[in-house]
Amino acid sequence: MLRDAVRVLADEQIARRAAEIDKTAEFPWDVKELLASHDILGLPFPTQYGGLGGELLTICLAIEQISRVCATSGLILAVQELGALPLLLAGSDEQKERWLPDLAAGRTLIAFALTEAEAGSDASATRTRARRDGDDWVIDGSKRFISQGSVADLITVFAVTTDDSDVPRHKRLTCFIVEKDTAGFGVERIEHKMGIRGSPTAELSFRGARVPDSHRVGAEGDGFRIAMRTLDRSRPGIAAQAVGIAQGALEVAAAYANERKQFGKPIAEFQMIAAMLADMDAAIEAARQLLYKACTEIESGAADAARWSAMCKLVAGDTAMRVTTDAVQVLGGYGYIDEFPVERMMRDAKITQLYEGTQQIQRLVIARALVPK
Amino acid sequence: MAGLWVIGEVTADGGLARISTEVATLARTLAKAADQDVTGIVVAADPKAAAAELATYLPRVLALTEPAAADHAWAMIAADRIAGVLEPDAKEFIFVGAGPDGRDVAGALSALTGWGILANTTAAAWADGGPTIDMSVFGGKLTTTSAFTDATGIVTVRPNVVTAEPAASAGSVEDVKPVGDLKQPVVSVVERVAEATAAAPIEEARIIVAGGRGVGGPDGFKLVEEIAEALGGAVGATRAAVDAGWIPYAQQIGQTGKIVKPQLYLALGISGAIQHKVGMQTAETVVAVNRDPDAPIAEFADLVVIGDLFEVGPALLTELRARPGSG
Amino acid sequence: MQIVVLVKPVPDPAAGGERLGADGRLDRAATPAVVNANDEYALEAALKLVEAHGGEVTIVSMAPSNGPETMRKALAMGAHRGIHVTDDALAGSDHVSTARVLAAALKDLEYDLVLAGADTSDGLAGVVPAGVAALLRLPYLSYAAKIEPDTDAGRVRVRRISPTGYDVLEAPMPALVVCTQALGEPRYPSLKGIMAARSKEIAAKALSDIGVDAASVGGAVATTKVLGSTAPPPRAATRVVREPPDVAAREVVEFLAQRRIV
Numbered sequence: 034m035l036r037d038a039v040r041v042l043a044d045e046q047i048a049r050r051a052a053e054i055d056k057t058a059e060f061p062w063d064v065k066e067l068l069a070s071h072d073i074l075g076l077p078f079p080t081q082y083g084g085l086g087g088e089l090l091t092i093c094l095a096i097e098q099i100s101r102v103c104a105t106s107g108l109i110l111a112v113q114e115l116g117a118l119p120l121l122l123a124g125s126d127e128q129k130e131r132w133l134p135d136l137a138a139g140r141t142l143i144a145f146a147l148t149e150a151e152a153g154s155d156a157s158a159t160r161t162r163a164r165r166d167g168d169d170w171v172i173d174g175s176k177r178f179i180s181q182g183s184v185a186d187l188i189t190v191f192a193v194t195t196d197d198s199d200v201p202r203h204k205r206l207t208c209f210i211v212e213k214d215t216a217g218f219g220v221e222r223i224e225h226k227m228g229i230r231g232s233p234t235a236e237l238s239f240r241g242a243r244v245p246d247s248h249r250v251g252a253e254g255d256g257f258r259i260a261m262r263t264l265d266r267s268r269p270g271i272a273a274q275a276v277g278i279a280q281g282a283l284e285v286a287a288a289y290a291n292e293r294k295q296f297g298k299p300i301a302e303f304q305m306i307a308a309m310l311a312d313m314d315a316a317i318e319a320a321r322q323l324l325y326k327a328c329t330e331i332e333s334g335a336a337d338a339a340r341w342s343a344m345c346k347l348v349a350g351d352t353a354m355r356v357t358t359d360a361v362q363v364l365g366g367y368g369y370i371d372e373f374p375v376e377r378m379m380r381d382a383k384i385t386q387l388y389e390g391t392q393q394i395q396r397l398v399i400a401r402a403l404v405p406k
Numbered sequence: 407m408a409g410l411w412v413i414g415e416v417t418a419d420g421g422l423a424r425i426s427t428e429v430a431t432l433a434r435t436l437a438k439a440a441d442q443d444v445t446g447i448v449v450a451a452d453p454k455a456a457a458a459e460l461a462t463y464l465p466r467v468l469a470l471t472e473p474a475a476a477d478h479a480w481a482m483i484a485a486d487r488i489a490g491v492l493e494p495d496a497k498e499f500i501f502v503g504a505g506p507d508g509r510d511v512a513g514a515l516s517a518l519t520g521w522g523i524l525a526n527t528t529a530a531a532w533a534d535g536g537p538t539i540d541m542s543v544f545g546g547k548l549t550t551t552s553a554f555t556d557a558t559g560i561v562t563v564r565p566n567v568v569t570a571e572p573a574a575s576a577g578s579v580e581d582v583k584p585v586g587d588l589k590q591p592v593v594s595v596v597e598r599v600a601e602a603t604a605a606a607p608i609e610e611a612r613i614i615v616a617g618g619r620g621v622g623g624p625d626g627f628k629l630v631e632e633i634a635e636a637l638g639g640a641v642g643a644t645r646a647a648v649d650a651g652w653i654p655y656a657q658q659i660g661q662t663g664k665i666v667k668p669q670l671y672l673a674l675g676i677s678g679a680i681q682h683k684v685g686m687q688t689a690e691t692v693v694a695v696n697r698d699p700d701a702p703i704a705e706f707a708d709l710v711v712i713g714d715l716f717e718v719g720p721a722l723l724t725e726l727r728a729r730p731g732s733g
Numbered sequence: 734m735q736i737v738v739l740v741k742p743v744p745d746p747a748a749g750g751e752r753l754g755a756d757g758r759l760d761r762a763a764t765p766a767v768v769n770a771n772d773e774y775a776l777e778a779a780l781k782l783v784e785a786h787g788g789e790v791t792i793v794s795m796a797p798s799n800g801p802e803t804m805r806k807a808l809a810m811g812a813h814r815g816i817h818v819t820d821d822a823l824a825g826s827d828h829v830s831t832a833r834v835l836a837a838a839l840k841d842l843e844y845d846l847v848l849a850g851a852d853t854s855d856g857l858a859g860v861v862p863a864g865v866a867a868l869l870r871l872p873y874l875s876y877a878a879k880i881e882p883d884t885d886a887g888r889v890r891v892r893r894i895s896p897t898g899y900d901v902l903e904a905p906m907p908a909l910v911v912c913t914q915a916l917g918e919p920r921y922p923s924l925k926g927i928m929a930a931r932s933k934e935i936a937a938k939a940l941s942d943i944g945v946d947a948a949s950v951g952g953a954v955a956t957t958k959v960l961g962s963t964a965p966p967p968r969a970a971t972r973v974v975r976e977p978p979d980v981a982a983r984e985v986v987e988f989l990a991q992r993r994i995v
Binding site: 417514522547590592599601655670684688704707721722726729 | 746747751752753757770771774827828829832833836852854856857858859860861862863864865866867868870871872873874875876878890893894895896897898899900901902903904905908913914915918955956957958959960961962963964965968969971972973974975977978979981982983984985986988989992994995
């Protein structure tokens with residue numbers, strides 16, 4: 034029922050904006066308002082903070098349906114979840130009270146700032162530092178490729194808080210919440226991207242940005258662990274986005290193939306096209322079912338949550354890329370021009386193989402689970 | 407042996423509802439095939455006029471005077487009294503119209519007698535001691551033929567299924583007094599309000615000119631009304647037009663509106679989505695005007711004009727008005 | 734106010750897959766079920782009434798075992814709880830059985846109003862609510878375009894659509910009111926409503942729970958039977974007219990004249 038409700042909303046109100054959002058590369062504030070007013074942005078948050086208390090599967094169903102028509106729009110929900118997960122997983126009651134209600138209502142947006150120019154796959158190579166100064170922390174450094182970093186009201190930042198060489202690398206990071214109007218915090222640039230062009234990807238700078246200790250999420254040194262636990266729960270959201278993009282592309286391709294006549298009949302009746310469509314459909318279904326299964330496993334606290342999370346994102350991302358490429362192929366020349374949405378979907382799909390851990394990182398995570406301890 | 411009954415429905419001014427003339431004609435035909443008696447019954451505060459008219463269709467009509475019907479809702483009272491007139495172990499078949507009043511009395515009578523209902527008859531015959539009833543189901547995709555499992559039953563009949571035909575000679579009217587108190591609670595009619603925009607029930611119209619989303623607004627509906635008038639028909643609408651407030655709900659045709667079976671259904675600016683199609687697809691002739699050659703209605707209409715209804719419509723009006731004997 | 738709404742899960746008319754089963758009756762498993770469209774209007778009216786007057790809405794459905802899937806949608810719109818009357822013996826029930834069973838289910842409930850939709854998209858008969866009212870001896874007010882209860886006086890006023898306009902009916906409560914679309918568009922369930930519906934109660938009741946003898950209902954004692962079915966004759970191919978308006982209008986009128994309509 035929820036899937037249908039979101040699908041109807043996506044079809045009726047978001048679909049018509051997708052092409053324009055891609056063309057203008059502007060953040061769709063109207064779609065964000067729509068999602069907020071329909072309580073969709075409340076899905077990841079507990080009911081006691083005004084959210085809908087949705088399970089991981091529920092959140093992913095919503096991301097999938099929205100991404101079917103607009104990947105940028107689907108990302109709004111995914112990023113809201115991603116940015117807030119550290120708070121949800123490790124925040125104190127006061128921190129939750131303070132920030133979650135506005136996030137749940139969609140009044141404020143939150144972004145997740147882990148990646149840096151020199152710390153992509155290798156998160157422990159982080160150089161942004163936070164230095165203790167009295168009751169405060171002073172943050173210096175910069176973050177790169179932060180989704181929605183320029184429109185967020187809150188930034189979840191990961192910074193190195195100790196140089197002590199006895200402390201293992203993965204215990205040197207701490208997590209902080211930085212509010213956007215903090216002095217010393219700035220947006221340096223917005224990237225021009227291949228896809229999800231309506232989602233601003235920002236470079237953020239921290240120059241002596243001062244935050245009180247009450248903005249520290251979790252214990253000092255907990256940052257890496259919080260980040261990894263976050264990604265375990267947020268990767269399915271990207272998988273959902275990928276499945277949604279793929280599904281949208283398949284629907285366009287199938288509809289086109291049934292209408293487009295060449296050699297006297299719809300091209301869907303030619304076996305090469307039919308086979309492509311069939312393979313696309315089967316691949317999407319497989320990715321979808323893996324995603325749903327991963328969600329229930331992760332939600333129930335499975336010990337191998339990381340493996341499930343990585344697997345569903347790996348499979349969904351690769352599927353989205355393949356399916357959207359094939360969708361362009363089915364449409365032939367028409368697939369290459371912006372009269373049809375599949376070229377945009379193909380450009381949008383690529384990111385799902387790159388962010389929240391590249392496909393190569395996902396493979397490392399999965400392989401690690403195969404190695405006996 | 408089973409007999410046939412016809413429940414006569416009474417209009418606000420005491421006359422016989424048109425549907426009852428059609429139902430009576432059908433029942434009389436079946437009675438002849440079955441070699442059975444057929445009797446009409448009119449329950450009203452003053453049943454004389456309606457009973458007399460019903461008697462021009464049936465050999466015998468009971469006129470039951472029930473004062474409570476003057477200012478109380480009719481159907482429950484009628485069901486109450488008719489149940490009282492029927493013999494305890496009667497084997498009868500009762501026929502009534504399938505409009506709101508007919509359905510109400512059929513439903514109540516069924517509960518009071520335990521007799522079954524076959525509704526929305528589109529054709530009827532007689533076989534094996536009872537009526538066989540055709541019904542259109544699944545939005546017109548299928549026609550089923552059904553019968554009662556016992557020698558009793560209640561049949562509701564849609565408008566326009568039968569052409570009313572008076573009997574060769576008028577029948578007799580018997581006055582009947584009600585026996586005992588009404589058993590069902592009565593509902594007061596506090597006020598009867600006539601609305602200027604109210605039209606004759608659209609289900610009875612032989613020609614319907616209907617407007618949909620393409621009409622664009624209440625002004626657009628003026629064109630629809632003019633064409634309806636030129637054709638001598640009624641104005642209908644899709645749910646989209648009603649929801650937009652361009653025309654009252656009483657004229658809505660479709661799944662949540664009325665089901666109609668006119669001779670001609672002229673659809674202007676109507677896409678023909680399933681929810682609407684269900685309401686009119688058994689019309690004898692369907693003509694549509696639509697800009698979109700791919701609209702669903704273009705597939706099941708008998709004739710579709712691909713064009714702007716605001717250009718085709720006025721042209722149609724000119725043609726209709728120019729015909730001899732029109733206007 | 735306590736309001737009961739009779740809700741029927743019906744095959745989704747938009748899905749188009751309806752067919753008859755081997756016994757000549759509607760095969761309810763063939764198509765996914767949705768809430769009968771007219772019942773949504775009744776439910777919306779009920780929700781508006783309790784929003785204005787306080788109280789709760791209970792939905793009552795007689796349905797096969799998959800009834801709760803559809804009932805959840807009614808709960809997601811805002812109804813507070815559901816009662817699902819289900820029993821294998823009910824398969825193949827006709828109007829008579831249905832009215833009897835619904836009346837029995839209502840007998841143990843307390844309510845000010847019972848609301849029902851004008852007819853169902855699968856049966857279209859529109860006769861069951863009247864039967865339920867007659868069995869329960871409830872005042873019966875049908876084809877309502879407006880419902881105005883006076884909770885202090887314990888009475889309800891209803892505008893009944895009539896061929897000439899409307900009649901204003903009045904009766905004491907509890908009463909049964911048949912609702913029309915004129916009462917107002919049903920709301921879309923909000924996401925909050927959908928999530929909340931998951932934990933609302935749907936109580937299952939078998940025939941023995943409501944005091945109905947299984948032998949007195951269901952297909953075995955049905956008062957009607959289907960003798961056969963046919964597909965209607967296919968329409969002739971559509972004639973498509975693409976001429977300019979003047980020419981098109983002439984063609985239409987000639988077409989109508991040929992069919993003796995003008």
